[in-house]
Amino acid sequence: MPARREQLNRDRVLAAAVALADAEGADAVSMRGLAQRLGVVPMALYKHVANKDELLDGMIDAVVLEIEAPVDGLDWRSAVRRRILSARTVLLRHPWARRAMESKTTPTPIVLAYMDSTIGIFLGGGLSVDLTHHVMHALGSRIYGFTQELYDTTPAIEIPPEVAQFMAMQFPNIVAVVTSSPHDPGSVVGPGCDDQFEFEFTLDLFLDGVERLHHKGWHS
Amino acid sequence: MPARREQLNRDRVLAAAVALADAEGADAVSMRGLAQRLGVVPMALYKHVANKDELLDGMIDAVVLEIEAPVDGLDWRSAVRRRILSARTVLLRHPWARRAMESKTTPTPIVLAYMDSTIGIFLGGGLSVDLTHHVMHALGSRIYGFTQELYDTTPAIEIPPEVAQFMAMQFPNIVAVVTSSPHDPGSVVGPGCDDQFEFEFTLDLFLDGVERLHHKGWHS
DNA sequence: CTTGACAGGTGTACAGCGTACACCTACTGT
DNA sequence: ACAGTAGGTGTACGCTGTACACCTGTCAAG
Incomplete structure (x- = not known):
């Protein structure tokens, strides 16, 4: 009998899902991907969460519980x-x-x-x-x-000058407002200027x- | 030659997509579903929109253009x-x-x-x-x-009394606030109390x- | 009048998704 | 000793978006 890997349970599944989402983004959290991460076959997860929706609920719960x-x-x-x-x-x-x-x-x-x-x-x-x-x-x-x-009004990639000029022509007000004060990338949640x-x-x-x-x- | 149905074009595709979403919800707008609605094979749509993402963009544009x-x-x-x-x-x-x-x-x-x-x-x-x-x-x-x-705090289905009692125990503040003033279902956008x-x-x-x-x- | 390009609709095929269902295996309580 | 069950497996189905080859009708140039 090989050294048995630790048994799964709901909390381990949820913790792995949160860790996976933190590391590789929400798209990486598929039932197959998560199962692989846990060294287990996809259907094994269904013994611990009813379905993907409930998995997401559990992940959100884990996050909400971190709030003071x-x-x-x-x-x-x-x-x-x-x-x-x-x-x-x-x-x-x-x-x-x-x-x-x-x-x-x-x-x-x-x-x-x-x-x-x-x-x-x-x-x-x-x-x-x-x-x-x-x-x-x-x-x-x-x-x-x-x-x-x-929408993310501060794109990560730098924009070529001819595009910038086009923008200034088409959307002068947006350009005026966006260029007025930069945002702090470290303080944003997700894409956008939510700093x-x-x-x-x-x-x-x-x-x-x-x-x-x-x-x-x-x-x- | 059978009576040829009118040719597709980008605007007809977008209009059909918007109509389909209006009638049956966003989930009904799959490439296959939309194609069927237009009496056409799914891949035909790709001659008019680059991919599904661009289709959604076009649908949103159509909506935004309705704003005064x-x-x-x-x-x-x-x-x-x-x-x-x-x-x-x-x-x-x-x-x-x-x-x-x-x-x-x-x-x-x-x-x-x-x-x-x-x-x-x-x-x-x-x-x-x-x-x-x-x-x-x-x-x-x-x-x-x-x-x-x-979240939709005013569920459409009526809740059984034992659940209501449980809610009042567990979440007294929510119950106090939610029951204070009803919302007008006709004025909400999507689920929730956004009236x-x-x-x-x-x-x-x-x-x-x-x-x-x-x-x-x-x-x- | 022919020819060749091209716009537009078709058919097949593939990878990925969530998950239903049958199975098998190891542990547990009686 | 035996039955029940919790938990991991394997296969399979229907759905998604879409790549790629194909075919067909229209139209412009030689």
Whole structure:
């Protein structure tokens, strides 16, 4: 009997899937690819996850669980800000998670628990249920630490000069805005200009607005 | 010679693809499915679009072209608001377009032109280049008329009472917030609570903040 | 009038995907 | 000792996008 390799289990499968996605991107996580990585035949995985969708759920759960728990003793605004920025640092470690979360339509209990505790910060801070409701919608994916930057306006490859000139002709406003201030590649989640500064800028713009509504006694 | 069916061309292919997606959802738009719809063999499509990715680009372009052009004679805030709400009504007609746009990483010239003219509204209204830059990031997908509602918190199926009780135990805050005010199913783009009221609420929260920054002479 | 290029539709084929289903094997509780 | 079961295997199916060779009708040039 050969030295038996360690038995698979759900957590090992999920951990391997996350590691594979971290290392080679989400596309590398196919049932076949993941199985190979684990030295196992594809169908073996189905003994531990129901299907690929559930595998993705598990991967997302693993990421969400890395987000720091709410900190006691802070005002609601600081607590929310801190938690969201914690979510962001987690997503910087797992850039694939952004698209994975976007592509899902139903939350897992773990994601629900994350949302619930985040909502709890607002309600605990005295915000009305209605205002909290709207704020959660307004935040959208931002509570998970990323914004939806649809397109990458700062391409990695340098653009040839004739293209640059063409762009300046066709899209003068884009060029004016994009060339005004560069982004920090180290702080972006996935493609796009979703860097740390922009993220915090918008987050604070939001929280300012919410705080103002709250102080005005906004109710519905 | 049988009555020859009308020849294919790029526009007919794109129009059929959009119609198919409208009618049966984005998943129905496979090269084989679309070809069948056009009474043609799958490979015939490749004489008119380079590959499936370009097909999707073309479909998105078709949708973006439906968005109303900027209206002259309005202040920047009204002009932006109007344009974004126009984008939203377009996306209500083509709910599949939301995910399609999310899944792309590179904009087409037509999408760039849309962005350019939208940026032009801000710059033309006197906003600084820097502020405009941040605002475009902050708006994110909102300039295309949808928000990123990751999860559908108002499921279509009614939930059994024991599940409801379990939810109330596990996620009291979510339940409190979700049950507070219902959403209008007719005004949502895709799954989630992205309804018209929430959309405008957040849009105005944004525009308020931007206007305030602008009046403060915000520059960098 | 012929000829040759070419645009556009066809047919076959392949690699990759998720996964259903039958099987086999080793361990466990009675 | 025996039955049950958890977990890994092998084969196979239908689906996807698409490469490549082919054929056919139209049209312009010699």
